Amino acid sequence: MAIDDSPSSIFSPWPDRLRHAALILLAAALALSVVVALGELSLVRACAVFACIAAAALVPWRLHDATASREDVRGVNPVEANAVSAVVAGMPDPAVLLDRAGRVIHLNAAAAELAPALRKNELAQFALRSPEIITALREAIATAEPRRATYTDHVPVDRWMELVITPVPVPTQFGGTDKCMLMTFHDLTPLRRVEEMRADFVANASHELRTPLAALSGFIDTLQGPAREDARARERFLGIMHTQATRMARLIDDLLSLSRVELSAHVRPEASIDIVPIIRQVVDGLEALAAERQVEIDVDLPEAPVAIAGDREEL
Known part of the structure; x- marks a missing residue:
């Protein structure tokens, strides 16, 4: 097997620029050796000349290597x-x-x-x-x-x-x-949902409070006017007013317990109640308003209880 022992083969593992610099230095060393052997140049001056040639050959390679490394670093955004x-x-x-x-x-x-x-x-x-x-x-x-x-x-x-x-x-x-x-x-959806829930709750609560408050105002006007001397009517109206005031108190308790209202908003009722007395109570509460507006409320209810699933206060 033939072996290539030429200078280019010896320096082949080196980088291109370093290999070229080595070849230049080898040629310069041979040439200076011949000149020194012929007596044309002293050994000291030959060494100085070789040092200059080495610097000229190696420094550009080092500068290129540093420049290349900086370009590699800058290449990444x-x-x-x-x-x-x-x-x-x-x-x-x-x-x-x-x-x-x-x-x-x-x-x-x-x-x-x-x-x-x-x-x-x-x-x-x-x-x-x-x-x-x-x-x-x-x-x-x-x-x-x-x-x-x-x-x-x-x-x-x-x-x-x-x-x-x-x-x-x-x-x-x-x-x-x-x-x-x-x-x-x-x-922002959770915040928007909370705002909508708050607005709906205020509107519903205002409506629920307005009804018993209007009934109370109507019965007060009646007691101060036509029923002033009617003891039987006064006793009946005072009982209805007490019921409406109790209802308002319960509504206020619900307002103070907003978490309870929110939790039960979509919960199916489990209790069974009689709807007939609830209807009678609502009719009694609206009697004063109906009379003021000259509206007659006609109620036809069965004598037997009518049980349904629901919450009494909500109904």
Whole structure:
């Protein structure tokens, strides 16, 4: 088997520039040895010349190596680093990091679930179809200032969402700074549900309190007027007023126990009650209002109890 012992074969494992420098130094050493042997140059001067040649051959290789390492470091965009990706992925709310052009750099799992059409290195406007989102995003990109927007998401269920766009200064690949856009989405549905529940509860409670209060006012007017001297009517009206006042007190207790009302709002009643006396009580409570409006209430109820499933106060 033939063995290639040429200088290029000996230095082949070395990097190209270092191998070339070694070949130049070998040729320079041979040439200087011949010149020294012929007596044309002293050994000291030959060593100095060799040192200069070595410096000229090796220094460019070292500079190239350092430059190449800096280019390798700069070749990685700081915004695309794993640390930035980990920060976005660790945010509890849906989060998307965009560049100044609106392209997706990073997004977390919550954002991917909220908007499955989002893709890295693609424009976010194509995936987020809400006009409020697109308008806020365009304004944030154009002005590099924070923007907020609220919108309703109807898929898969109705949700009220808030979008916050925050400009984030980040280092660039060439040592400067630029501003990316961090989009975070907040689900406002629980707060909206609570507000709607509170409004409904206030409206229902106001209605429930208004009825016995109107009955009390009507009976008071009757007792102060036509029934002033009628002991039998006075006794009857006072009993009805006591019942209505007791009902108002129970309603106020329910208002002070909002959790009980919310928990029993959609619970099927288990108790069985007689509906006949409840109807008679309601008719008695509305008697004064009916007389004031010249309305006659005609009631035809059976003598036997009529049992139904329900809650007496709610009915």
